[in-house]
Amino acid sequence: MIVRALTVWVASQTSKPTSASVARKRQERGTLLIPLAKYVGSVTxxxxxxxxxxxxGVKNTNFGHFKYGDGIVEFDYRGTKIGQTNVYEAHARALSTKKVDxxxxLSSNELKGNS
Structure with a gap:
């Protein structure tokens, strides 16, 4: 079983800066980082x-703080949801990673072939 979660949300997409975008308020962007878990073995x-x-961690690559709201992180296995956890409102400081505990x-009850 391999459980993966990549970038699950980004507050605002940033594109190549233009003179108009530089004049506007700084855009904030965040990335959710989750380590990969891998289980190898045989079970009955x-x-x-x-x-x-x-x-x-919520990694902030901006020079200003990054504020994010409540959200949900879902874990899928071959397209089927096997678990989820809540992420609560917080903020990450400039150029740092906010650690979240x-x-x-996780459950295999929704997987096909299990009863």
């Missing part, structure tokens, strides 16, 4: 139910 029952304490529940 192809199912899982687990709760993990996880830590991920949360609990995650």
């Amino acid at each position: 029952s192809p199912s899982f139910n687990l709760v993990m304490d996880v830590q991920f 949360t609990s995650l529940y």
Whole structure:
């Protein structure tokens, strides 16, 4: 089983700067970073139910702070949702990564072939 989560949301997309965009207020952008988890082995029952304490980071590459609202991070396995966790409103300081601690529940109950 490989669980992956890439950039799940970006507050605002930034494009190549133009003279008009430079004159406007600074645009903020954030990226959610989650390490990959990989399980290799054989089991007699192809199912899982687990709760993990996880830590991920919201990386801010701006020179100003980055404020983000409440959100949800979903984990999929071959197109089927196997878990989710909430991300609560906070902010990341300039040129830093805000570490977020949360609990995650993963389950194979929704996968095809499990009953």
